Amino acid sequence: MEWMFLPLKRYADFQGRSRRLEYWMFALLMFLAVLVWAGVFVAVAGVGGFQAGAMSNLATIWVFAGVLAYLAILIPAIAVQVRRFHDRDMSGWFVLLNFIPYVGGLIAFVFMVLPGTPGENRFGPDPKDPDNVASMAEVFG
Template sequence: MEWMLMPYQRYFDFSGRSRRKEYWMFVLLSVIVSMISLALMFAGGLQGEMADGSAPGATFWLGVAILSIWGLGSIIPSIAVQVRRFHDQDRSGWMILLGFIPYVGGLIVLVFMCLEGTRGANRYGADPKDPSGASVFA
């Protein structure tokens, strides 16, 4: 759970590096919250349809509220953790803009998020896997 919440602890921190584990655990938490919200929305929508078909139930609006608050609260941390992932690979954080290329941009960013970071320190900071910089076989 610590890895899932780390981007929120570093809410507006666009400097430094982040491990793949931090990024993917944050994505997993986002998917879990989204699925729960969508399940609530689906359950509330069915409830409204079963009654008289006029309006969705309160559960639907609870799901909408949770999803909206979560989405708005997660915009900045999701951008920041992606920038730090690019920094871990010794690339500029501006590469996040590749996601705006139609059709293939999201795929390109996905591939970069899956790549391992550079070993040792780079221009963006110390290695998050080995912050002391100690080498076992030096």
């Protein structure tokens, strides 16, 4: 469970490396949060009803809350992806691949699935290295 929240603890940390586990658990957390948000939105919109294409006040507030939550999560989401690229010994600027229409997101997805470089690279020590566990305990604790 702590892997899901680690990117939030490292909110705007664009330095270092992140394991695949950290990235994908955070992605799972975001997916589950969107499912819950959408479920509540459907329930709220159904209660208020749609009148001539207008949403109820409660649904509008819920959409506004969702936009604020998205903006709050945007920086840690970008930061964890940058650290994943660092784990592959690639520049964090590869995050900009996501802006290439059609294929950019797919290319970034492939890089997120691939394992990181073993051992230390120019962005720091290997997060999977057993000798590095003590420094990761500081992040969790």
